[in-house]
Amino acid sequence: MAIVINGSGTVTGLAVGGLPDGTVDDGTVASGIASSKLTGALPAISGASITGVNAVNGGRKNLIINGGMDVWQRATSFALTNGKAYTADRFWLNPQSVASTHSRQAVTSPIAGMASQYCLRIQRNINVSATGLIYFATDLESTNAFACRGRKLTLSFYARKHATGYSATSDLFSLGIVSGKGTNQTLVNGYTSGSYVANQSNTLTSSWQRFTVTTGSVIADDITQIGLQGTRTSVGTAGTNDYMEITGIQVEISDAATDFEHRSYGEELALCQRYFFRIPGNASDARCIGLGFNQNTTLTNLYLNFPVEMRSEVTVTQAGVEVLTGAATIAVNLNGIFDKSLLGQRVRFSAASGTPFVSDEVSLIRIDAGASNYIQADAEL
Secondary structure: OOOEEEEOOOOOOOHHHOOOOOOOOOOOOOOOOOOEEOOOOOOOOOOHOOOOOOOOOOOOOOOOOEEEEEOOOOOOEEEEEEOOOEOOOOOOOEEEEEEEEEEEOOOOOOOOOOOOOOEEEEEEOOOOOOOOOEEEEEEEEEEHHHHHHHOEEEEEEHHHHHHOOOOHHEEEEEEEEEEOOOOOOOOOOOOOOOEEEEEEEEOOOOOEEEEEEEOOOEEOOOOOOOEEEEEEOOOOOOOOOOEEEEEEEEEOOOOOOOOOOOOOOOHHHHHHHHHHHEOOOOOOOOOEEEEEEEEEOOOOEEEEEOOOOOOOEEEEEEEEEEEEEEEEEEEEEEEOOOOOOOOEEEEEEEEEOOOOOOOEEEEEEEEOOOOOOOEEEEOOO
């Protein structure tokens, strides 16, 4: 039987008697369909009843930013022993007196469902005998944590270890969801009334595995903080390959894990830049960052535009910024930030020495050649 819908929306070729009872629910009644065929009621549609769609997060289900380890604005390798430091954007590590190196690595030998190009390698340095914890964490901005209230959350991620070198106790790596009642706090300092709402010790192998854990109950209605925190505890003395790798981290409003949500690099970068924005130097050539206006003979100003609205007023730091004025190249120091907004700020530089600027003239501001040079704006929690 052919069913045809013509340009005016008229359906032909469909015998009304051929519709089984109950197959057409409440809706617009087309002429010629017996009312006996229109029974029942449409179910209520909510974010909880649409599989794989988070209606409270703009249609995006993964609450974790940069869970695929795609964005590394600061660098791609970090040597740490004590104290918190961001590595991949939005993720920080905090070793407890353990000399360690944390780096971006290409994903090799992926398993079905993995959508990540890169992973984070967490490695204790060779010959290190210290066995303190290495903390691994990320924090949601409080405004994004409110959406979790009254819902169950499911954490999923991919992880593996080196076949013989990983020295953590029983090859374990623990990772869980933490809730709290503060505002824009970080787990390194602790959440107000913070506690795990889901936590799991995972036995790693040399092959990628996907691990999942779901909160035992819904998130309380007074929660204002959500974050992830993981730990590895080493034993003995580290060999050459005392490392594990992790990627594809997802937290979703659901009572079961679904496929990892891969966002485009551009979208992921923009999400990261709300918290941190860096213009890096080039290893071999200077990089222009804008035109400045000389306030007087010792000060010049640059309006630094941010690519997205920042989370809060920022802290600006720089290395290797210089000013071209006339025929001279002038080394400068950061002198202050003014006219603050979340979309940009006026950054003032002072000449490192002398009075080289001509008042009320335009100058060119650039980052000198060198991979370690930069200017950056930080609005992390």
